[in-house]
Amino acid sequence: MSETRALTFDVFGTVVDWRTSIAREGRAFGERHGIETDWVRFADDWRGLYQPSMTRVRDGERPWMPLDDLHRESLCTLLGRLGVTVGDGGVSDAAVDELNRAWHRLDPWPDVLEGLARLKRRYVLATLSNGNVALIVNMAKRAGLPWDAVLGAEVARSYKPRPEAYLTTAELLGLAPGECMMVAAHNYDLGAAGALGFRTAFVRRPGEHGPNQTADLRAEQDFDVVAESFIDLADSLGA
């Protein structure tokens, strides 16, 4: 059995707490522009449009688009539902862009920086996210996430869980799938990676969707590692 050389990370939900961060940014946006709504619900709704927006790209109904662009379309849909006009005397395009870039400013879960610092000594740490490169680079820069490489959907021009996203990432790292361990808080992501020969580490994030979360509360397959945090993951891997 080959050695694990790289850990490839899902990011939204696994590394960063998108829900709290997006709600915070939405609230600030609402205060600036006099828009009242439940901003936690707004964050959930925005994230709720994530999979449907990628499905049309994955299915080839529309050409490749980076996640920033899909996020912005979803944001305009949600602002429309709130009766907010964009441009033409409403909220400016620049202000909408700024809110859209809230996804570049997500905060990591509290265990992440310590865990990654330990894991980095032993493994190549690469992102394997559906987030585009600029999004992940800007997020890392702000939060201090020490990635060795930012790969994933955009460099493969294919969204997870399509095989190309995983296989292109391993190939760019010069590794066989079996030398990579996918780290994610989502069963579907690890299932797809595992089917391609990746090793798998499930990190539980029971608060990703707030107190009433029902999905991904536990590992649903026999993953190689199941951990409660990135520190627990480092412990499990002896890093």
Place this chain on the structure above:
Amino acid sequence: MSETRALTFDVFGTVVDWRTSIAREGRAFGERHGIETDWVRFADDWRGLYQPSMTRVRDGERPWMPLDDLHRESLCTLLGRLGVTVGDGGVSDAAVDELNRAWHRLDPWPDVLEGLARLKRRYVLATLSNGNVALIVNMAKRAGLPWDAVLGAEVARSYKPRPEAYLTTAELLGLAPGECMMVAAHNYDLGAAGALGFRTAFVRRPGEHGPNQTADLRAEQDFDVVAESFIDLADSLGA
């Protein structure tokens, strides 16, 4: 005029001293396998095959191949000239692979780590090298080079100085060319980047090709910055 957001780095010669490192690895390989030659000359010859090997890919005579593969072909050519047989009772394929990966183990110039640490506080630091992602990632891991993103030729599937290598890197960073500054020790590289709207910083590496170097001893165009080292570059940029 837009602000510079990212520095994009040439790597071979600009960041790392390939000549000394390759000669050292060659010498060790020679001792292990009883091969005598001038290993500094060997390093120069190997590097000498670099541009010709890429030309055939750039010109579309052959399909895209990562630099590791081109390096290995060139290495086999040079070993053949030395009368060394690969496989079949000669030097094993694994030993040749190991020497080929010497390009993953190049040492940085002495000013690089201090300069990059300062520059990283202020700019996104991305590689824009003809080296493939695995090569640059492994080199960075060993040497402690703090890249925010490893981009360049392989993700663009196009070797510098073709425009795609530069433009794809800027696009993946979510930046306009004018928000990127190309950092290189080679006039041709900065000329190509500058023609696409990149800002340009020439860092003099008069020892890249040894004591008798004749090319790239000075900036041949009006680049935005001319520096003697990465520390000098950080000074010039106020980082």
